Amino acid sequence: MLKYQQIALEIEKHIEENELQQGDKLPVLETLMAQFNVSKSTITKSLDLLEKKGVVFQVRGSGIFVRRHKRRGYVSLLSNQGFKKDLKDFHVTSKVIEMDVRKPTQEAADNLNIGLHDDVYFIKRVRYVNGQTLCLEESFYNKSIITYLNNEIVSESIFHYIKEALGLKVGFSDMYLHVDKLNQEEAAYLGLKEGAPKLTVETIFHLTNGQPFDFSKVTYNYEQSQFFIQANNELL
Amino acid sequence: MLKYQQIALEIEKHIEENELQQGDKLPVLETLMAQFNVSKSTITKSLDLLEKKGVVFQVRGSGIFVRRHKRRGYVSLLSNQGFKKDLKDFHVTSKVIEMDVRKPTQEAADNLNIGLHDDVYFIKRVRYVNGQTLCLEESFYNKSIITYLNNEIVSESIFHYIKEALGLKVGFSDMYLHVDKLNQEEAAYLGLKEGAPKLTVETIFHLTNGQPFDFSKVTYNYEQSQFFIQANNELL
DNA sequence: GAGTGGTCTAGACCACCCC
DNA sequence: GGGTGGTCTAGACCACTCA
Numbered sequence: 299m300l301k302y303q304q305i306a307l308e309i310e311k312h313i314e315e316n317e318l319q320q321g322d323k324l325p326v327l328e329t330l331m332a333q334f335n336v337s338k339s340t341i342t343k344s345l346d347l348l349e350k351k352g353v354v355f356q357v358r359g360s361g362i363f364v365r366r367h368k369r370r371g372y373v374s375l376l377s378n379q380g381f382k383k384d385l386k387d388f389h390v391t392s393k394v395i396e397m398d399v400r401k402p403t404q405e406a407a408d409n410l411n412i413g414l415h416d417d418v419y420f421i422k423r424v425r426y427v428n429g430q431t432l433c434l435e436e437s438f439y440n441k442s443i444i445t446y447l448n449n450e451i452v453s454e455s456i457f458h459y460i461k462e463a464l465g466l467k468v469g470f471s472d473m474y475l476h477v478d479k480l481n482q483e484e485a486a487y488l489g490l491k492e493g494a495p496k497l498t499v500e501t502i503f504h505l506t507n508g509q510p511f512d513f514s515k516v517t518y519n520y521e522q523s524q525f526f527i528q529a530n531n532e533l534l
Numbered sequence: 535m536l537k538y539q540q541i542a543l544e545i546e547k548h549i550e551e552n553e554l555q556q557g558d559k560l561p562v563l564e565t566l567m568a569q570f571n572v573s574k575s576t577i578t579k580s581l582d583l584l585e586k587k588g589v590v591f592q593v594r595g596s597g598i599f600v601r602r603h604k605r606r607g608y609v610s611l612l613s614n615q616g617f618k619k620d621l622k623d624f625h626v627t628s629k630v631i632e633m634d635v636r637k638p639t640q641e642a643a644d645n646l647n648i649g650l651h652d653d654v655y656f657i658k659r660v661r662y663v664n665g666q667t668l669c670l671e672e673s674f675y676n677k678s679i680i681t682y683l684n685n686e687i688v689s690e691s692i693f694h695y696i697k698e699a700l701g702l703k704v705g706f707s708d709m710y711l712h713v714d715k716l717n718q719e720e721a722a723y724l725g726l727k728e729g730a731p732k733l734t735v736e737t738i739f740h741l742t743n744g745q746p747f748d749f750s751k752v753t754y755n756y757e758q759s760q761f762f763i764q765a766n767n768e769l770l
Numbered sequence: 771g772a773g774t775g776g777t778c779t780a781g782a783c784c785a786c787c788c789c
Numbered sequence: 790g791g792g793t794g795g796t797c798t799a800g801a802c803c804a805c806t807c808a
Contacts, residue, residue: 328792359786369710470591473762506591527763537796572798573799575798596773778800780798783797787793788790789791
C-alpha cells in the first residue's frame with residue numbers, strides 16, 4: 299500500500315472513530331507532515347484523495363475541515379457496487395434468477411465493445427433490502443476478461459472476486475440514468491404495479507486500461523430509490 | 535490562471551478540435567513537459583484534473599488516452615448548473631414564476647444551516663428545452679451571502695453572477711435524488727399527468743469555505759430525464 | 771528491457787483568510 | 790502580518806505494460 303493511501307485511510311479512520319462532524323478542523327499540514335513523517339506533497343496527495351471522496355474540504359489560508367452530510371439511508375451513486383458499505387445498517391440480500399453464458403444483445407455488444415458472436419456471462423438478479431425489493435439487475439460480463447463465474451460468486455460480491463481472485467483492476471465507469479414507467483415484467487419482479495415510476499441506471503465498467511468488461515442495467519424500486527452524490531465544483 | 539489549469543484547458547481544446555475519440559493516445563509525459571515547458575508534476579496535475587473531469591484516463595506503463603462516451607443528449611449530473619454546456623445543441627429557456635425575499639421553510643433552514651427568521655431569496659421557475667418542459671425548480675438562497683438578486687439575473691445564469699459579480703467561490707455540493715409520482719401542482723407546471731414519474735434532485739451548494747448558500751429542489755419531466763455520470767473507481 | 775506513468779522528497783515562493 | 794494551504798520545480802527511484 300502506498301504511503302498517501304495509507305495516510306488517507308488513517309485520517310478517515312480518525313474522523314470516524316472520533317465521530318468528527320461537518321466543519322470540524324483537522325490538524326494543519328505541518329503537523330500532519332510531522333505526524334506521518336512525510337513530505338508536504340504526500341500529505342497533500344492524501345488530502346486530495348479524501349477531498350475527492352467527499353471526506354474533507356480544504357480552505358486555503360484557513361485549514362482542513364471534515365465534510366459530512368446529514369441524511370441517513372441514502373445510497374451513494376458513485377461508490378459503485380457499494381450497497382454493502384452504504385446500507386451497512388440494513389440487510390441486503392439477492393436472489394439469482396438467471397445465470398448463463400450466452401451471446402450478447404446488440405445493446406450489450408455495443409456497450410462492451412465486442413462482437414455479437416463473442417461470449418458473455420449473463421446474470422439476472424433481484425436485490426432486497428430489509429425484505430423489500432430494491433432493484434432488478436441484468437449484467438453482461440465480457441467472458442474473455444471475466445473468464446469464470448459461478449453461483450456462489452454471483453451471490454456474494456462479484457467485484458470483490460474480480461479484484462481479488464482475478465487480479466483485475468477496475469478503472470472508471472460511465473453511468474446513464476433514466477426515469478420511466480415499469481413494464482409488466484419489471485413490475486412483477488419488484489412487486490409493484492405496471493406503470494409505476496422506475497429509475498434505470500445503466501453502467502459500463504472499465505478496467506484501468508480502458509477496456510469495458512461489464513454492462514449492467516439496474517431498475518430500482520422507486521420506493522427505495524434514495525441516492526446521494528457528493529460533487530466538487532472546482533472543475534473550472 | 536494557474537499553469538496546470540491553463541495546460542488542462544489547452545489539452546482539452548486539442549482533443550475537441552481534433553475530434554479525438556475514446557482510446558486515442560495523447561503524447562507521452564516527456565513530450566508534454568517539453569511542449570509546455572513545465573515540470574513533470576505540473577503536467578501530472580493537469581492530467582489528474584482532466585481525469586477527474588472524465589476527459590482522459592492514464593494507464594501506467596502504457597500512456598494517456600482520451601475518454602469519451604458515445605451517447606448524445608444526456609446531461610451530466612455533476613457539471614452543476616451546466617445545462618448551457620451540456621445542452622448546447624439545444625435551446626434552453628426558463629420562465630420565472632415567483633421571486634421574492636421571505637423566511638425559509640423548516641426544510642430550507644435546516645439545509646442552509648440558518649434560522650427560521652433569517653431572510654432568503656426564493657425563486658421558482660420552469661425550464662424548457664426546445665419548447666418542452668424540462669423541470670420545475672425551487673431555490674432558496676441565503677440572503678446574508680447572496681445579498682442581491684433581480685429578475686434579469688435570475689433569467690440569465692445565477693451562478694455566473696455569483697462568481698463574477700459577487701466574487702464568491704463555489705466549492706462543493708451535496709445532491710439527493712428521489713424518484714416518485716408527480717403531485718397535481720408539479721404536473722400542471724410540467725404539462726404532465728398527476729401520478730406520472732418524476733425525478734427530484736435536491737442540491738445544497740456550498741462556498742469553498744464550506745458555507746451553504748443555496749438549497750434547491752428540482753423536479754424533472756421524466757420524458758426529458760437523461761442523465762450521465764462519469765465515475766472514477768480508484769477510491770480504494 | 772525499453773518505454774512510460776506514478777510516487778516521493780526538499781525547498782522556494784505564492785495566495786488567501788482572519789485577526 | 791502571522792498562519793495556512795496551493796503551486797511549481799528538479800530529480801531520484803519505483804511499478805507497470807508490452808513487444
